[in-house]
Amino acid sequence: GNSVTQMEGPVTLSEEAFLTINCTYTATGYPSLFWYVQYPGEGLQLLLKATKADDKGSNKGFEATYRKETTSFHLEKGSVQVSDSAVYFCALSVQTGGFKTIFGAGTRLFVKA
Amino acid sequence: DSGVTQTPKHLITATGQRVTLRCSPRSGDLSVYWYQQSLDQGLQFLIQYYNGEERAKGNILERFSAQQFPDLHSELNLSSLELGDSALYFCASSVVGDLSGNTIYFGEGSWLTVV
Numbered sequence: 001g002n003s004v005t006q007m008e009g010p011v012t013l014s015e016e017a018f019l020t021i022n023c024t025y026t027a028t029g030y031p032s033l034f035w036y037v038q039y040p041g042e043g044l045q046l047l048l049k050a051t052k053a054d055d056k057g058s059n060k061g062f063e064a065t066y067r068k069e070t071t072s073f074h075l076e077k078g079s080v081q082v083s084d085s086a087v088y089f090c091a092l093s094v095q096t097g098g099f100k101t102i103f104g105a106g107t108r109l110f111v112k113a
Numbered sequence: 114d115s116g117v118t119q120t121p122k123h124l125i126t127a128t129g130q131r132v133t134l135r136c137s138p139r140s141g142d143l144s145v146y147w148y149q150q151s152l153d154q155g156l157q158f159l160i161q162y163y164n165g166e167e168r169a170k171g172n173i174l175e176r177f178s179a180q181q182f183p184d185l186h187s188e189l190n191l192s193s194l195e196l197g198d199s200a201l202y203f204c205a206s207s208v209v210g211d212l213s214g215n216t217i218y219f220g221e222g223s224w225l226t227v228v
Contacts, residue, residue, distance in 0.1 A: 034216075043115060043203055043219035044156075089156060093215075100169050101146070101217055105155040 002027045006090045006104035013080055014112050021075040021107045023064075023090035031092040033057075033066050033073040038087040038106070047075075047088070085111045116140065117220035119204050125226045131192040134223045138185055138206030144168070145187040146207075146217060147179055151200040162187055163209075194227045201225075 007022040025031065032051040036044040048057030053068035062077045073090060090104040116139035126132055138145050147159040149172075158171035162181035173179075176194075181187045191198060201224055205217040 036219075041221075043117070043221045044205075045115065045219065046216045049216065100158060100161070100171070102158065103148075103156040 002031070002092065002094050002100070002102050004090050004092055004102055004104035006088075006107050009087075009106070009108040010110055011107060012110045012112065015082055016079045017111075019075070019077040019080045019084075019109070021088055021090075021109070023073045023075065023104060025071050025073065025090075025092050027071075027092055027094055029094055031094045033064070034091040034093070034101070035062070035064055035073070035075050036089040036091060036103070038089065040086070044089060080109070080111045082111045082113050085109055115218040115220060117204055117206050117218050119202075119220035119223050121223060122221065123224045123226075125228060126194060128194055128196060128227055130194050130227075131190065132194065132225065134189040134191070134202055134204070134225075136187045136189070136204030136206075136220060138187070138204075139218055142206035142208050142218070143185065144207045144209060144217075145181050145185070146205040147173075147187070147189050148203040148205065148219075149200045150203060150222070154200075156203075159189070191225070196227050199225055199227045 034049045035047040037047045038044045048059040050057040050066035056065045064075045087106045089106045093101040118137040143164045146161045149157045159173040161169040179189045201222045203222045205219045207217040
């Protein structure tokens with residue numbers, strides 16, 4: 001089946017620290033991969049995406065590379081800010097029995113000043 | 114602002130009751146998705162509609178139903194409500210439903226509390 005596994009949170013970092021949130025997936029076929037972010041009191045919004053192997057998605061200083069060989073799409077940022085505090089969701093989309101986007105459980109990030 | 118509008122934002126109702134959540138997708142989007150977010154279950158895909166027709170089904174209970182109308186807005190009907198149905202219900206939309214790389218845009222959600 002199709003599934004997404006991401007590291008459990010919460011993750012607590014100091015400002016300017018390096019961030020990695022791990023995400024691995026299982027999928028039939030060739031999924032596209034996404035990171036969505038949910039700020040407090042808001043809906044999810046797309047952070048970045050990659051549609052094929054070896055693609056790198058990037059936005060707002062965040063990056064993730066689609067690694068088919070390790071079935072991973074880890075999110076990284078070199079220097080986090082307090083404003084990055086949010087819940088981050090890894091997701092994949094596949095077209096099996098209809099188009100579906102499947103989300104991981106989410107990882108809450110707290111950044112301290 | 115994602116362009117996806119959900120009403121109501123908050124709703125408190127009693128067990129056994131029925132509620133309807135409403136969603137207006139972004140202008141031009143043909144696909145609508147419903148998700149349930151709860152603390153213990155995370156973000157669960159419920160159902161997807163594309164241009165008025167059901168396209169994909171996820172973990173949607175039989176007590177729940179949805180539809181998409183000709184003007185593309187969608188409603189999620191929750192009946193015989195139980196305490197465990199308390200959650201944040203998100204609607205999302207996208208331009209098309211069959212491209213695996215297409216982005217979906219979320220509304221701010223409807224908070225349902227069942228007491």
